[in-house]
Amino acid sequence: MTAHRREDRAIVAGLAAVMLVGAAASVGFGAIDFSPGDMASAVWRALFSGDPLTLNQRIFLELRVPRAILGLLVGACLGVGGTLMQALFRNPIVEPGLVGTSSGAALGASLFFVLGAALGFEASVWMLPVAACIGGVVATYLVFALARSGHDGRSSIVLLLLTGLAVNALCLSGIGFLSYIARDPQARSIIYWNLGTLSGGNWTSVGIVGVATAGGTALALFHAKQLNALMIGEDEATALGVNVGRLKWIVLTINVLMVAVATAFTGVISFVGLIVPHILRVVHGSDNRFLIAGSAVLGATLLSVADLVARLSLRPAELPIGIVTSVVGVPVFLSLLRRREYLF
């Protein structure tokens, strides 16, 4: 086990190295390419010398760098969220949006696009993330409230799962209705937002998502051992001293926090939360102490590379990142499932 733990650390460290390379590439390439020299001089000017920044340097510092960091953070949120939900539901097909968070956020955003246009308040850049975040939290709360069973007031995992599916379907039909009645710019905004983009990244969103990522990941790691115990069943985990009811609440709250906040700033990015934990399980097993740390790093890497692809493939225009994550994620996922040693 000690050797195992050393391997855990080595793998996470290796992934982190890959992540840094990905992040560096993501910072360097895009509509405009920056050489390491350009980057260094931009940082030098901004931090140490009083010289005014050139336009390119401002693009680098105010758009490119925060966008790259936002990509890392959102990827980490989605990866950790996916690991948490799969562990909690004891089910490998679950993704972080399952309890309604991302579809609720999408409905909130769609409502903002349509109503905002109708009522004429497009003003603040904050309205969209706030609307999305509220949508995500409300939909998740609705799932919980409805999943609370009548006879003993507890919510069983299966009930949560089914209620989540139902509320997701409801949100999706709401989004469908809104895009059906919306006029062209709003309808396009809804579609675009549902495919996700990191283009709105700035230092404020980095700060907010950063707090959610750091806090959520730390809390998740703290509960990793209890989530391991939950793998063998609710009664068995209880017999091992886990307060399963409390664990459910904590883990779902962490997931809502991370996913709602991340989705609020980027739109719906599919598949990352589903496939990241699976890749890691194939690499090194199902121990949540490893999976949570690993999925933060691998999720960050994947999303930052996906964003790079999204920006480079149609240069100088860009592709919605959700398309990239699905196009790359689906074949990877399918090939994983066909491996004989990956048994359920």
Added chain:
Amino acid sequence: MLHARNLTHRIGAKALIENVTLDFEPGRLHLLIGPNGAGKSTLVKALARLLRPQEGTVRYGDVAVESFSDGALARCRAVLSQAVEVAFPIPVRDLVMMGRYPHFRGSHPGAVDEEICDEVMRFFDVIGLADRIYSTLSGGERQRVNFARVLAQVWRPSPEDARYLFLDEPLTFLDVRHQIQFMKQVRAFGARPDVVTVGVVHDLNLAARFADRLVLLDAGRVAADGTPEEVLTGDRLPAVFQITPVIVRDPSVGGIHLVFH
């Protein structure tokens, strides 16, 4: 000692167990028997605090079971249930190590935990499976691995408390050789002077062969309580199980044996 007083648990109007009062002593093997729906599993869960009965109290020694913290309870009480399904690929050694989770200081095992893990895997002859993935094991192998996990939880005596072991239909997936072997191991472990063992077994002959004391439940109530000879009698069995066996003495083991027609 384990004391259960006036335990009653209902779902809707139906009482799963009703007014059950029993004491269980350390060093002896207590087995609960009874027809389907008699309340055996509910009673075991209530005794192990996996379920809190609506009425009545359970005490471990002098301490009410509710006053244990989750962690403290898990360090002195272990429960083996019927069939454990794991949705994710996990090596046997990691699964057995879960039994040590309540004893961890942080989130990783110490040297003692590794040592105990190896001991229990050798005791249950599953050390050869240590690196196998749990879901690839046969039903019988899984059950032995789970028993190793459960015993890892209470393998060493705790300085102040007695240890409590509960078995909820542990024999379900075992073939006849492993059933006998399992019951012998349970009895060997349960014979320690600080271990209280309560199990649910369906097979009346295995129960009669291995139990020091049998408790017969019927419709949530205690119908009989005593040695196998006292409990498994010709007038009681037809009333509870609706079947009339022939009761024979088995001179080779000095117990009774039921033959069903």
